[in-house]
Amino acid sequence: MTSQTPAPVDLEKLTALVETLNGADKLETMLSLLTTGLPGLLAADRCSVTLVSDDEKELTIYAPTGILEGITTETGERSDRTQVWRAIRSGELVVFEAQADGPGVEAQLHRAGLRSTALVPLILGSQRLGTINVSSLAPGRFRGAEQKTLHHVAYIVAGSIIQRRMLAAARKAAAVERERAMQLSVLNELATNLTACVRVDDVYRLVLGAVRQVMPKVRRAGFVRFNDELTEFAVVALFDGLISPFTETKPVAGTWLSEVIATGVPMCHSDFADGVHPELQFLAADGLTNGWSVPISQDHHVHGVLCLASTARLDGDVQSIGMISTIGQLMSVTMGRLLAQQHAEKALQTFIDDSPVFIMAVNEDGIVEKVSHYGAKTLGFDAAELLGQPFSCLHPHGYRVDAGLRLRVWARQGEDAMRSFEVMMLRGNGDYQWTRQSGRTVSGVHGKLLTLIACEDIAAVRKLTDELNHQVRHDSLTGLSNRVHFEERLQQVASAAATNGERYAVLFMDIDRFKAVNDSHGHAVGDNLLCEVARRIKSVVRSNDLVARIGGDEFQIVLRDLRELADAFKVADNLRLQLSQPLQLTHQELSIGVSIGVALSDGVNTGPAELIKRADTALYRAKELGRNNVQVFTESLTSRMSRRSLMEQELVRAIHNNELRLQLQPRFRTNDGAMVAVEALVRWQHPEHGLLGPNRFIPLAEESMLVGQITSWVLSQGIRQLGRLHEQWPHLRLGVNVSARELMVNGDLVPRVMGELQAQRMDPASLELEITETALFEDLDAGREVLTRLTDVGIQIALDDFGTGYASLSQLVALPIDTVKIDGSFVSALESDARARSITDTVAQLTANLGIHCVAEGVETPWQAAYLQKIPVDALQGYLLARPLWLDDLLRDGAALEVNSRRLLTGSDRPAAETGAASQGAATPSTQLTDR
Ligand code: C2E
Ligand code: CA
Ligand code: CA
Numbered sequence: 001m002t003s004q005t006p007a008p009v010d011l012e013k014l015t016a017l018v019e020t021l022n023g024a025d026k027l028e029t030m031l032s033l034l035t036t037g038l039p040g041l042l043a044a045d046r047c048s049v050t051l052v053s054d055d056e057k058e059l060t061i062y063a064p065t066g067i068l069e070g071i072t073t074e075t076g077e078r079s080d081r082t083q084v085w086r087a088i089r090s091g092e093l094v095v096f097e098a099q100a101d102g103p104g105v106e107a108q109l110h111r112a113g114l115r116s117t118a119l120v121p122l123i124l125g126s127q128r129l130g131t132i133n134v135s136s137l138a139p140g141r142f143r144g145a146e147q148k149t150l151h152h153v154a155y156i157v158a159g160s161i162i163q164r165r166m167l168a169a170a171r172k173a174a175a176v177e178r179e180r181a182m183q184l185s186v187l188n189e190l191a192t193n194l195t196a197c198v199r200v201d202d203v204y205r206l207v208l209g210a211v212r213q214v215m216p217k218v219r220r221a222g223f224v225r226f227n228d229e230l231t232e233f234a235v236v237a238l239f240d241g242l243i244s245p246f247t248e249t250k251p252v253a254g255t256w257l258s259e260v261i262a263t264g265v266p267m268c269h270s271d272f273a274d275g276v277h278p279e280l281q282f283l284a285a286d287g288l289t290n291g292w293s294v295p296i297s298q299d300h301h302v303h304g305v306l307c308l309a310s311t312a313r314l315d316g317d318v319q320s321i322g323m324i325s326t327i328g329q330l331m332s333v334t335m336g337r338l339l340a341q342q343h344a345e346k347a348l349q350t351f352i353d354d355s356p357v358f359i360m361a362v363n364e365d366g367i368v369e370k371v372s373h374y375g376a377k378t379l380g381f382d383a384a385e386l387l388g389q390p391f392s393c394l395h396p397h398g399y400r401v402d403a404g405l406r407l408r409v410w411a412r413q414g415e416d417a418m419r420s421f422e423v424m425m426l427r428g429n430g431d432y433q434w435t436r437q438s439g440r441t442v443s444g445v446h447g448k449l450l451t452l453i454a455c456e457d458i459a460a461v462r463k464l465t466d467e468l469n470h471q472v473r474h475d476s477l478t479g480l481s482n483r484v485h486f487e488e489r490l491q492q493v494a495s496a497a498a499t500n501g502e503r504y505a506v507l508f509m510d511i512d513r514f515k516a517v518n519d520s521h522g523h524a525v526g527d528n529l530l531c532e533v534a535r536r537i538k539s540v541v542r543s544n545d546l547v548a549r550i551g552g553d554e555f556q557i558v559l560r561d562l563r564e565l566a567d568a569f570k571v572a573d574n575l576r577l578q579l580s581q582p583l584q585l586t587h588q589e590l591s592i593g594v595s596i597g598v599a600l601s602d603g604v605n606t607g608p609a610e611l612i613k614r615a616d617t618a619l620y621r622a623k624e625l626g627r628n629n630v631q632v633f634t635e636s637l638t639s640r641m642s643r644r645s646l647m648e649q650e651l652v653r654a655i656h657n658n659e660l661r662l663q664l665q666p667r668f669r670t671n672d673g674a675m676v677a678v679e680a681l682v683r684w685q686h687p688e689h690g691l692l693g694p695n696r697f698i699p700l701a702e703e704s705m706l707v708g709q710i711t712s713w714v715l716s717q718g719i720r721q722l723g724r725l726h727e728q729w730p731h732l733r734l735g736v737n738v739s740a741r742e743l744m745v746n747g748d749l750v751p752r753v754m755g756e757l758q759a760q761r762m763d764p765a766s767l768e769l770e771i772t773e774t775a776l777f778e779d780l781d782a783g784r785e786v787l788t789r790l791t792d793v794g795i796q797i798a799l800d801d802f803g804t805g806y807a808s809l810s811q812l813v814a815l816p817i818d819t820v821k822i823d824g825s826f827v828s829a830l831e832s833d834a835r836a837r838s839i840t841d842t843v844a845q846l847t848a849n850l851g852i853h854c855v856a857e858g859v860e861t862p863w864q865a866a867y868l869q870k871i872p873v874d875a876l877q878g879y880l881l882a883r884p885l886w887l888d889d890l891l892r893d894g895a896a897l898e899v900n901s902r903r904l905l906t907g908s909d910r911p912a913a914e915t916g917a918a919s920q921g922a923a924t925p926s927t928q929l930t931d932r
Pocket of ligand 3: 800801821823824857
């Protein structure tokens with residue numbers, strides 16, 4: 001197409017062109033629209049655009065269609081010879097005719113026959129962008145108005161290019177920013193996750209995951225770990241899946257790793273194939289070209305190396321390097337922390353494992369995390385069995401909630417003093433074991449809370465405490481509650497009753513004549529009896545009633561939940577009936593009676609102490625009324641309440657007021673009937689009750705130790721009276737009863753006796769102390785000692801009531817005894833009981849062999865006397881020969897009694913017994929005791 005004369009520029013077309021250009025979204029599209037649209041507008045044959053690179057070294061020509069379509073780039077130095085450069089430099093529109101030998105594109109234009117060319121510079125402000133080039137086959141074109149149009153178009157295109165460039169730059173910057181932000185957020189997240197990280201494996205996973213996200217160029221990453229000496233390494237984590245991870249170790253020496261360890265800073269591998277590190281060449285074979293080795297270390301201790309490999313270059317990428325070092329630092333800190341924790345954990349584990357005590361570590365979830373082998377063994381488990389078990393499950397079922405609460409207490413107490421609990425723990429065999437658990441919650445190795453619990457085996461201590469507690473509250477003989485426990489429990493019953501209106505009764509029970517059982521059968525039988533009584537009481541009362549032995553033969557009982565108070569009496573009387581049935585003891589059967597006092601709760605006013613007192617009062621009333629009965633307390637009994645203490649006071653007064661009296665009962669020799677001794681028997685001339693026998697007050701006096709004063713009185717009175725008797729019977733001996741308790745307990749007995757003898761200038765051999773065997777054999781050594789001290793000074797010892805207590809015949813040898821008194825119960829049984837005869841025979845035989853005198857007491861019939869004389873025993877005492885007499889009566893009738901007994905024992909005329917009966921009459925009525 002040619003055009004000799006340029007047509008005027010069609011403004012409408014120009015406007016349309018400008019609008020299409022503005023509508024193009026890409027620079028290339030816009031240039032393409034320009035180079036195809038502009039020739040039509042200017043009647044040109046060719047149009048192209050040349051753009052200058054930023055550094056003004058390269059030119060790019062956009063000529064998509066038409067003549068010289070193939071030319072895209074004109075490379076080469078900026079040269080003034082080039083018309084394009086001329087236009088750009090000068091900023092002026094250049095019009096020229098292409099020469100055949102012109103530089104660059106010019107020769108080509110010439111060859112294509114283009115005669116006129118105009119280059120209009122694309123310049124806006126200081127920015128020189130390039131040129132718009134139009135050419136025509138016609139010469140002399142592009143003058144005048146066409147140039148104006150070209151300028152106009154250039155101006156618009158330049159503006160458009162700059163606008164697009166700025167937009168692209170802004171877009172690129174935004175994209176970079178976005179990527180940067182993404183990377184920062186990944187790193188931030190990594191930092192957060194690593195802080196919470198508790199396992200090394202998780203660190204690898206997190207780090208490698210982050211690398212993949214922020215450095216997509218990295219195709220392969222791994223983590224290398226070293227042994228402690230840093231001489232060997234192993235790859236422990238890989239993420240690319242190109243090769244499978246290997247765990248076998250390799251020597252560090254000679255590898256790139258020794259360099260990394262030595263420098264301690266990240267190392268760049270610019271080319272794996274360069275042969276500097278042959279061991280890395282295999283990466284090049286995998287298509288990876290370069291990478292980084294980042295040491296992970298803390299405080300100069302290298303934990304490992306993070307290795308990255310990429311196909312694209314990493315070395316010049318400042319941003320990547322920054323991230324690599326950031327990741328390396330994060331990983332260093334985390335690994336340092338984890339390894340320190342592992343170290344601490346290992347130390348803790350070792351400490352717990354090797355501990356010779358029972359230690360456990362329980363985590364926040366209440367699970368046993370660690371336990372010492374010793375501890376597991378203590379409970380009869382293997383450590384492995386306990387690990388992972390809930391702490392609470394190591395306790396018996398009912399105590400599991402408490403175990404949980406304890407963990408919370410420990411967790412709360414913080415740095416406060418360690419708190420201990422005594423608790424039961426479950427043993428492997430299902431038994432329980434008492435332990436003291438002392439715990440403290442600490443911040444554990446993973447930053448989690450861990451409760452360390454030391455458990456002490458306190459089974460032995462606990463057993464002892466329980467036993468002691470039990471002992472303090474129970475009677476060791478019968479196993480019943482004792483007074484302390486009874487009163488505690490009664491108080492509880494009373495308190496409860498005050499609110500719930502429960503009706504109850506207190507029973508006070510006492511075994512009738514228990515002392516007699518004890519004295520005649522010995523303490524072993526007495527104990528046996530008490531146990532049997534306890535058993536029987538328990539079998540009668542209900543299980544929630546309280547039963548206690550509060551001392552001696554006294555029992556207290558609380559009957560609970562009574563429908564009506566009359567029931568209390570029924571139960572008490574039933575109890576009495578049941579207990580009066582023969583009791584089967586170990587070696588014999590015994591029948592007893594009991595007296596019971598009953599006091600009823602009367603609502604609110606009466607306290608436990610008052611109730612017990614009332615029951616006691618009722619009991620005394622029961623005893624007064626002939627024993628073996630039940631009395632219920634009534635107000636009228638109150639006056640008698642302090643009967644016992646009254647009696648005590650009276651006895652004190654009696655001693656002081658000289659109300660005690662002595663009777664003397666003679667003892668006669670069997671072979672000639674001579675009176676050889678008298679036994680002093682005490683009486684109490686009571687101002688109201690008349691003459692009381694010793695059984696009425698001696699037991700009471702023994703309880704209060706008033707008995708010592710009585711003995712002293714009897715001793716001095718007896719010795720004085722003996723002095724009188726010596727005038728007629730110079731060899732007469734005096735027997736004085738010494739209370740068993742007094743003998744064993746009172747250390748001053750010997751000096752007291754000696755004092756009395758000296759005061760009356762009496763030969764110690766005239767005195768015979770009568771002691772019951774029971775007391776002696778309770779503590780044989782102590783008994784022997786006291787007796788020896790007495791016999792050493794010449795005092796005689798008689799074993800009283802022989803046969804009723806503990807003494808075995810063989811034990812007689814062991815004691816310094818002069819006389820044995822066979823108990824009256826054997827004598828009275830002689831006629832009817834072969835066993836009594838055989839025992840009496842044996843005792844007489846044995847004492848004869850041992851050179852011990854043998855005396856029979858309670859001789860009442862001539863037959864008994866004859867039998868005893870035949871065995872023979874050495875002397876006789878009893879109503880048959882003489883009753884206990886006042887001194888004056890004895891002085892007066894003694895000779896007659898002696899004659900009588902001589903006739904009875906030696907005379908062939910048996911009727912002498914009548915004389916004995918007559919002598920009984922010698923005892924005046926005033927001597928009759930009001931014993932019953
Ligand atoms: P005992 O030592 O066995 O004294 C003998 C008791 O037998 C006396 O009772 C006496 O009266 C009684 N008796 C004597 N001959 C016969 C007899 O043929 N048939 C019967 N059935 N009884 C006879 P008594 O005086 O009532 O004394 C009872 C007990 O009181 C004494 O038993 C003695 O253990 C104790 N006793 C008496 N006087 C004293 C004393 O001064 N001090 C101490 N500690 N105890 C004393
Ligand atoms: Ca006696
Ligand atoms: Ca006796």
